Amino acid sequence: xxxxxxxxxILHGIFLILGLITVGSxxxxxxxxxxxxxxxxxxxxxxxxxxxxxxxxxxxxxxxGILPFILTSVYGTAGAILIGVPIGFMTAVYLAKLxxxxxxxxxSGAVSLLAGIPSVVxxxxxxMVLVPMMKRLFHVPxxxxxxxxxxxxxxxxxxxxxxxSLTALEAVPKEYEDASLALGATPIxxxxxxxxxxxxxGIAAAIVLGVGxxxxxxxxxxxxxxxxxxxxxxxxxxxxxxxxxxxEMSYSSGLQRQALxxxxxxxxxxxxxxxxxxxxxxxxxxxx
Numbered sequence: 001x002x003x004x005x006x007x008x009x010i011l012h013g014i015f016l017i018l019g020l021i022t023v024g025s026x027x028x029x030x031x032x033x034x035x036x037x038x039x040x041x042x043x044x045x046x047x048x049x050x051x052x053x054x055x056x057x058x059x060x061x062x063x064x065g066i067l068p069f070i071l072t073s074v075y076g077t078a079g080a081i082l083i084g085v086p087i088g089f090m091t092a093v094y095l096a097k098l099x100x101x102x103x104x105x106x107x108s109g110a111v112s113l114l115a116g117i118p119s120v121v122x123x124x125x126x127x128m129v130l131v132p133m134m135k136r137l138f139h140v141p142x143x144x145x146x147x148x149x150x151x152x153x154x155x156x157x158x159x160x161x162x163x164x165s166l167t168a169l170e171a172v173p174k175e176y177e178d179a180s181l182a183l184g185a186t187p188i189x190x191x192x193x194x195x196x197x198x199x200x201x202g203i204a205a206a207i208v209l210g211v212g213x214x215x216x217x218x219x220x221x222x223x224x225x226x227x228x229x230x231x232x233x234x235x236x237x238x239x240x241x242x243x244x245x246x247x248e249m250s251y252s253s254g255l256q257r258q259a260l261x262x263x264x265x266x267x268x269x270x271x272x273x274x275x276x277x278x279x280x281x282x283x284x285x286x287x288x
Contacts, residue, residue: 030268037265040064040258049262055229055239057248057256064259066244066266072232073241073267076146076221077214080153084214085207087154088161092206095162096169097191108166115159123223126152131224140235144226147234152224153217157210164209168202169195208275215271218242241267 041049044064052065091111095104126148134143172195180190196203218240226237227247239247245260245267252260 033261033265033268036258036261038262040255040262043255044259044262049259050266053231055244057252057259062256064255066241066263068229068231069239069241069244069263070266072146072225072238073215073270075232076149076153076225076238076240077211079146079150080157080214081207081211083150083154084157084161084210088158088206088210089165089203091158092162092165092169092203093191093196096166097187097195111159111162114155115163119156119217119219120223122152122156123220126220126224134235138235142226142237143235144224144237145235146225146232146238149221149225149238149240152220153214156217156220157213160209160213161206164206165199165203168199168206171202172198211274212271215267216242218246222246 049064049066050070051067052063053067054063054065055068056063091107095107099107127144130148130151131143134140134145134148136143176194176198177190180194181187185193221240222243225240225243227239227243228237229239229244230236232238241263245263248256249260
């Protein structure tokens, strides 16, 4: 008995240390971004930085307005979620409740394969296949743009949404569905009116993971979006917050480098606020 207690105390201590390391890592990243990003915002001006429409960091008279990056990231993420969430959610419901075991095994394997594909491969396929197709289909000079980025991101968020939603749906007690069926509800009504609401917290977590993947993606987006600091347009080259940092960090210096850290700080705060807002609304619903 004493030996078992010692083992439990050791495991508890290990888990506590790992948790503290995680929290400490987040705090270190936060502090580093604040220290590195605030000086540029002070020098440029908060309003000019956030709402300026021109980014020309290497010009003789440099401009550091990131509004095009912010709007492009918001529109691109929203578009990817609007496309990816319904497809991922319906796929998860089908796999959890309707598909036979053989089909479920095949599709689940394909989803796992999608999750393991590197971002650069998505970008390469998008650049070689999707971009030329967009050019021919819509008769535009260049297929690179916001729409191509949205489609690539929509595919990239599918694995996270499907796998987490599937796990949440499979965790719903079977007794809930049996009770609904016993009351005369059809299987489809039971799945969408009983199982899905019971798994809503897990489905919400899946959406958060999908949003995080879409907002934080850089390499694939850089290869299909055109990488030009324009205001967002479906068929015009655009630049996301992530790609703005990735494309210029290697040769940046001085105020330009500090401004890139400021962009990273804005992106970091945006993701944190989004997660905090979603957690707030979920907890409020649970309390009610």
